[in-house]
Amino acid sequence: MKLDHLLETNVKNFGEYPMLYFQEEIFTNIETKRISDRFAAGLRKQGIAEGDKIMVILPNCPEVIFSYQGINRAGAIIVPVMFTLHPKEIHYIVANSGVKAIITSSFVLEKVRTAVCDLVVQPAVITVDVPSGDQVLNFYDVLVDKNDSTELPITTTEDDTAVILYTSGTTGSPKGVLLTHKNLYTNAENSAKHNETERGTILGVLPLAHVYGLTISNITMLLGGSIVIFPNFNLAEVFAAIEKYQVRSFSAVPAMIHAMLSYPDGDKYDTSSLEWIGSGSAPLPVVLLNAFQSKFNADIYEGYGLSEAAPIVTAHRKGIQIKPGSVGIPIPGVEIKIVDDEGKELPVGEVGELIVRGENVTQGYFNNSVETDKILKNGWLHTGDMGRLDEDGYLYIVDRKKDLIIRGGFNLYPRDVEEILNRHEAVSEASVIGIPDERMGEEMVACVVKKEGNEVSAEELIRYCQEHLAKNKTPRQILFMGALPRNGVGKILKTHLRQNAASVISASNQK
Numbered sequence: 001m002k003l004d005h006l007l008e009t010n011v012k013n014f015g016e017y018p019m020l021y022f023q024e025e026i027f028t029n030i031e032t033k034r035i036s037d038r039f040a041a042g043l044r045k046q047g048i049a050e051g052d053k054i055m056v057i058l059p060n061c062p063e064v065i066f067s068y069q070g071i072n073r074a075g076a077i078i079v080p081v082m083f084t085l086h087p088k089e090i091h092y093i094v095a096n097s098g099v100k101a102i103i104t105s106s107f108v109l110e111k112v113r114t115a116v117c118d119l120v121v122q123p124a125v126i127t128v129d130v131p132s133g134d135q136v137l138n139f140y141d142v143l144v145d146k147n148d149s150t151e152l153p154i155t156t157t158e159d160d161t162a163v164i165l166y167t168s169g170t171t172g173s174p175k176g177v178l179l180t181h182k183n184l185y186t187n188a189e190n191s192a193k194h195n196e197t198e199r200g201t202i203l204g205v206l207p208l209a210h211v212y213g214l215t216i217s218n219i220t221m222l223l224g225g226s227i228v229i230f231p232n233f234n235l236a237e238v239f240a241a242i243e244k245y246q247v248r249s250f251s252a253v254p255a256m257i258h259a260m261l262s263y264p265d266g267d268k269y270d271t272s273s274l275e276w277i278g279s280g281s282a283p284l285p286v287v288l289l290n291a292f293q294s295k296f297n298a299d300i301y302e303g304y305g306l307s308e309a310a311p312i313v314t315a316h317r318k319g320i321q322i323k324p325g326s327v328g329i330p331i332p333g334v335e336i337k338i339v340d341d342e343g344k345e346l347p348v349g350e351v352g353e354l355i356v357r358g359e360n361v362t363q364g365y366f367n368n369s370v371e372t373d374k375i376l377k378n379g380w381l382h383t384g385d386m387g388r389l390d391e392d393g394y395l396y397i398v399d400r401k402k403d404l405i406i407r408g409g410f411n412l413y414p415r416d417v418e419e420i421l422n423r424h425e426a427v428s429e430a431s432v433i434g435i436p437d438e439r440m441g442e443e444m445v446a447c448v449v450k451k452e453g454n455e456v457s458a459e460e461l462i463r464y465c466q467e468h469l470a471k472n473k474t475p476r477q478i479l480f481m482g483a484l485p486r487n488g489v490g491k492i493l494k495t496h497l498r499q500n501a502a503s504v505i506s507a508s509n510q511k
Contacts, residue, residue, distance in 0.1 A: 001158040001185040004072040007033040014199075014224035020062050021201075021245075022229040025064055029221075033068070034146065039070030042142035043101070046124065050154055051076030052100040053164065055123070056209065057081040057090065057108055059231040063128040064208045065217065067103050072181075075154035076100075078163045078294055079176075080209040082488035083108045089174070090115035093166050097366065100121050103139065106130050125437040158182040164366050165211050165307050168487050176366030177307045179211075186333060187310040187360040188218035194331040195278075195301075195317050203241055203250040204229040210489045211311045212281050214495050217250045231457055235259060239269040251278035253488030254288065257300065258429070274298040278315065280305055282491045283397065283415060285422040286324045302327050302396055308381055309334075310360040314395045325419070326394040334358040338389055343377070346388075351398050351413075354387045355380040386413070401492055405434030405442050412444060412473055420468045421446060424461065426454035431484050431492050432475060433500050445501045446475040449484060479504060 010019075019029040027035075048054065054076050056067045071078045079097050081090065083104075092100070094116055101124040104112050109127060117120060125136045128130040132138045140283050162181040166174040202220060204227040206213030220227055228241045232254055241247065252260075257279060260266065276299040277292075289300050303315030304327035314337065316328035330336050337345050338352040361381045364372030375382050398413045405412040414432035421430035429449040437443035446465075450456060458478035465474035485496040493510040 001189075002072070002156070002181040003162050003184055003218065004069065004181075006185075006218060007036065007069060010221045016430070017224070017226070018086045019221075019226050020065060020229060021226065022062050025062065030066060032062075032167040033054055035066045036069035036073060038143040038146060039139070040067055040073035043070060043074040043076065045144060046101070046137075046142060048074055048076050048100055050156060051077065051160075053077045053079050053097050055079040055081055055094065055099040055102045056102050057083050057085075057112065058128065058209070059083050059105065060204060060208050060213075060229050060496075061105075061128065061231060062229060063103070065229075068208075068217075072156075072162055072486075073154075075156045077161050078166060079472040080163065080214065082207060082209045083111075084488040085111075086113045086252060087114040092120075093176075094123065095119065096174075101126060101130070109136070109337060156181070158185070161363075162212070163211075167307060170293075172376065175368055175371055177211075178363045178366055179307075179310050180363065183310040183360050183362065184215065184218060185313055186358075187331075188215055188222055190332040190334070190360075191215065191312045191315070192219050192222050194315060198248070199224045200248050201228060201245040203227075203238060204249060205233050205238060205250065205252055205256060207489055210281070211307045212251065212253075212489065213306065214310060216278075233259070234264075234406075235263045235493060236265065239263070239266055239271065242274060243270045246273040246406070248273055248275045249277065251280065253281045253344065253490040254284045255280060255282070255486060257284065257292055258288055260285075261288065261295060266295075271296055271298075276301050276318070278303060280312070280315075281489050282417075286419055287422045289324055304328070304385075304395060305383075306383055308362045308375060308383070309356050309358070310362070312360070313356055321392075323390075323394050326390070326396050327393065329393050331397075334360060336395065337380070338387060348389055348391050350390070351386055351388045351411075354385045354395070354397070355399060356383060357381065400494075403433070405432075405444055407434070407437075407442050407444060408440045411474060413505060416469065416473065417444070417446060417465060417475060418463055421448060421461065424456070424464055426450055426456035427461070428452075429484055431494065431497055433494055433497050435498055435505065437474060443477070444475045445477045445479060446503070447479045447481050447484060447497050447501065449481055477505065 016028050016030045018026050019032055020027040026163050048208050054071050058064050103126045105128050127136050128139045132141045148214045158181045161178050163179045164176040166176050278301050284302050301316035305311035305313050314328045314330050334355045337355050340352050357380050384401045386401050388396050399415050417432045418430050423426050428451045431447045436443040483491040
């Protein structure tokens, strides 16, 4: 159960076939394995030893797959990083993890150079599209000659760390989640069993630097599938690929599903092959789920996961009821419970913290025992997410524990209000937050993006909420915005919203 076994198993089970499509390039599974082997041998030749850490900071491209497989085949550890990060964030991760090499491209190279310029020990920089020289090595120059032996005597086991994945750091400095070969392999294997997915071609629209995209690529190798890799989410190219490759399913995040639904030229393409889309990483509004399923005649299988669980915990799948608003049932090998603040299991229907147990659960955070002890207790991962279970074992995520709003002593869940607001005909997106209030402790504010060409007032939206929810559960203020701030995988940054809302309201109160 090691990640470097994925390609061997794939070739053995399925023979040679086109695995990666990228722009005009096609790589078979055997070609992918050969390049990965040559890169692994090249890394060892460059002085990379077992257990060394290598950062991969690239837009989606075949070299991401080659790098991941090559790094693990060399016995080293992958540190995947979103290329959209600021140089200061990159600097923190490089310094904290102690990476020995960085794999990047011309698109990101200047940010990388800025990030590492003041480090005493400079990591080697390998670029996929810049010639060797000027303190960089070209990726393809690192590859050993194809006639050289690429058999590497490595001693890593399934319990060794394969990936260190840094969290987004929205609640403080990023933490490096330790994920072993077993964590990631078993999660991919059990997810594949859960979905009973057939071989086919999927769309690689998720960032491969994110654990969701990484795991989907692992699942695809296990199933003998192919991936059309996109360097960015281009709607025309996505729809064209669905038509060209007769794509039956792929995984996305809610922001992508929203964009596909809103795309005015979507009807120009044949999307009749599409059967279902997996949705994760952020809550999916029920109104969006229903609208997408109606327009494209394709199901949405919403699921739930987190980096610390490698990442998939629950999901919908073929053959079981889709319950809108739910994130499905646990995948094989994963146990879940809903508990109170003392860790006592709560009955069906009651809201509490979700805890998770299974071979997919992290061993903790890199060099951070304090934070590790907060999340791992008696073999269970405490997720910090609030949820409830129904009588059929379906999980409903109510909100992040830290996003819970306590107004006048009452617990208010932003997700409830967001679902109501997203149903309004003039609302494109909504996110609800709590900001400090002297009288009530916290007050609820809704940040709203209006649909193009639609007008609605704050007063109208507040009245609309009050028609569907108790008055004390509705927002006291509406802030209209041009767009909601998101991270690289499309998750709404509520920390940024709180800061923006607090400053806007403070300025308004001083007038």
